[in-house]
Amino acid sequence: xxxxxxxxxxxxxxxxxxxxxxxxxxxxxxxxxxxxxxxxxxxxxxxxxxxxxxxxxxxxxxxxxxxxxxxxxxxxxxxxxxxxxxxxxxxxxxxxxxxxxxxxxxxxxxxxxxxxxxxxxxxxxxxxxxxxxxxxxxxxxxxxxxxxxxxxxxxxxxxxxxxxxxxxxxxxxxxxxxxxxxxxxxxxxxxxxxxxxxxxxxxxxxxxxxxxxxxxxxxxxxxxxxxxxxxxxxxxxxxxxxxxxxxxxxxxxxxxxxxxxxxxxxxxxxxxxxxxxxxxxxxxxxxxxxxxxxxxxxxxxxxxxxxxxxxxxxxxxxxxxxxxxxxxxxxxxxxxxxxxxxxxxxxxxxxxxxxxxxxxxxxxxxx
Numbered sequence: 001x002x003x004x005x006x007x008x009x010x011x012x013x014x015x016x017x018x019x020x021x022x023x024x025x026x027x028x029x030x031x032x033x034x035x036x037x038x039x040x041x042x043x044x045x046x047x048x049x050x051x052x053x054x055x056x057x058x059x060x061x062x063x064x065x066x067x068x069x070x071x072x073x074x075x076x077x078x079x080x081x082x083x084x085x086x087x088x089x090x091x092x093x094x095x096x097x098x099x100x101x102x103x104x105x106x107x108x109x110x111x112x113x114x115x116x117x118x119x120x121x122x123x124x125x126x127x128x129x130x131x132x133x134x135x136x137x138x139x140x141x142x143x144x145x146x147x148x149x150x151x152x153x154x155x156x157x158x159x160x161x162x163x164x165x166x167x168x169x170x171x172x173x174x175x176x177x178x179x180x181x182x183x184x185x186x187x188x189x190x191x192x193x194x195x196x197x198x199x200x201x202x203x204x205x206x207x208x209x210x211x212x213x214x215x216x217x218x219x220x221x222x223x224x225x226x227x228x229x230x231x232x233x234x235x236x237x238x239x240x241x242x243x244x245x246x247x248x249x250x251x252x253x254x255x256x257x258x259x260x261x262x263x264x265x266x267x268x269x270x271x272x273x274x275x276x277x278x279x280x281x282x283x284x285x286x287x288x289x290x291x292x293x294x295x296x297x298x299x300x301x302x303x304x305x306x307x308x309x310x311x312x313x314x315x316x317x318x319x320x321x322x323x324x325x326x327x328x329x330x331x332x333x334x335x336x337x338x339x340x341x342x343x344x345x346x347x348x349x350x351x352x353x354x355x356x357x358x359x360x361x362x363x364x365x366x367x
Contacts, residue, residue, distance in 0.1 A: 032070070036066045036067075036069075036070050037063075037066075039066055040059060040062045040063045040065075040066040041059065041062075043062045043065075043066075044058040044059040044061075044062040044063075045058075047062075061114070064114075065107075065110065065111070065114075068107070068110050069107055069138075069141060072103055072106055072107065073103070073142075073145065076099050076103065076146075077149075079095060079099070080092055080095055080096070080099075080146070081149070092150075096146060100139060100142050100143065101139070103138070103139075103142045104135055104138040104139040104142060105135075107138040107141075108131070108134055108135055108138055111134060193214075196210045196211060196214065198249055206248055209248070210245055210248050210249075213241065213244065213245045214245065216241060217238065217241055217242060217245065220234075220238045220241070221272065227271060228270065229268035229269060229270060229271070230268065230269065230270075230271045231265065231266045231267070231268060232260075232264050232265060232266070232267045232268075232269055232299065233265040233266070235269055235271060235272075235273065235274055235275075236258070236260065236274070236297075238274075238275055239274050239275050239278050239297070240258075242275055242278065242279065243256050243278065243282075243295075246282055250282075250286070250287065250292060252292070253286070253289075253291065253292025253293075254282065254286055254292055254293075254294075254295070255292070255293075255294045255295075256294065256295045256296070256297070257294065257295075257296045257297070258296075258297045259296065259297070259298040259299070259300070260297070260298075260299045260300075261299060261300050261301055263301075264299060264301070264306060267306060267364075267366075269364060270337060270338075270341060273334060273337070273338070274297065274308070274310065276331075276333065276334055277310040277331070277334060277360050278295060278297065278310055280331055280360075281295045281310055281311070281312035281314065281358065281360075282295060282312075284314070284315075285312035285313075285314020285315060285316065285357065285358055286312055286313070286314045287314075288314070288315050289314060289315060293312060293313035293314050293357075294312065294313045295310070295311070295312045296309070296310070296311045296312070297309070297310055298310075298311075301366065302363070304365065304366050304367065305363040305364060305365055305366055306363065306364050306365075306366055307361065307363055308361060308362050308363070308364070309359060309360070309361045310359070310360045310361075311357065311358065311359040311360070312357050312358055312359075313357045314357055314358060315354065315355055315357075316352040316353050316354050316355060316356050316357050316358045317350070317352040317353075317354065317358060331348060331350070331360070334348060335347055335348040338362055342364060342365065345363065345365075346362055346363055346364055346365075347362065348360055348361070348362050349361045349362065
């Protein structure tokens with residue numbers, strides 16, 4: 001039987017946390033232009049009040065200065081971002097250590113010649129009074145723009161690693177669930193074939209009927225493997241068909257009762273969840289008793305959840321923690337599947353004492 005395992009292809013660059021080489025996009029260029037325009041407007045306001053320069057004049061010269069700084073930034077962006085995108089942080093830091101001062105000097109040179117050739121008042125006074133402050137401010141602009149970029153890049157790579165980790169966890173979870181499903185199938189098949197074998201020596205015609213019923217059950221199992229969830233009514237029909245098959249072998253020794261809220265008919269549950277619980281109740285609880293017993297399946301709403309109860313009047317368990325001692329797949333398998341799908345809140349709870357029957361319950365969220 002085929003098991004559905006979701007295949008997730010993850011690029012090797014993403015697994016190592018490194019992204020592909022950054023690309024120039026229209027959105028990225030637009031963001032850069034908007035930032036530099038905002039910077040030009042912001043730096044044009046102080047000269048208007050300090051030197052009584054018209055706003056448009058100040059904005060014009062500040063825009064020219066921003067354009068010059070942007071042009072100087074372009075080759076640095078190509079070196080650090082495009083060519084060194086996979087280099088370690090200390091190599092990028094070393095490049096910034098040399099390129100930062102060069103950027104600062106070139107920006108200062110531009111301001112110097114603007115004053116020398118055009119006598120621009122916006123730059124003249126700062127050059128005369130405090131040229132060191134202009135050098136510091138240009139270095140600050142260089143540091144700020146690349147700090148913002150590298151911070152964003154670190155954040156982006158962390159998001160990539162988080163996404164890949166989540167995908168790997170999902171893949172691992174789905175693979176484990178597929179393994180648990182594949183374990184149930186032969187477990188169910190072997191036990192049912194054993195029941196048919198027990199009938200073969202006493203009633204050949206009934207044995208043929210049981211084989212036909214087994215074929216129908218296996219068809220349901222195959223269909224269930226293809227789906228993560230099935231309607232409750234479909235799972236209950238599967239359980240009833242299984243009980244009918246077991247009744248052929250046990251006769252009047254086995255009685256069953258279903259108490260199910262009809263409004264839950266379409267409630268989705270994992271396939272092959274109830275049948276193993278009923279099977280466990282019959283095989284380990286009722287079958288060992290000479291007079292047989294009763295299995296009861298109750299499914300009712302409880303607050304914001306659905307309560308599932310499978311109880312029997314069989315021999316029960318002598319252990320206070322049956323999940324730690326029960327051999328084979330059975331209860332352990334169901335408990336593992338529930339916890340992987342719904343977390344620990346859906347795990348099995350077993351109340352049982354020797355010679356007083358057993359009750360297995362679990363809760364599934366209603367929404």
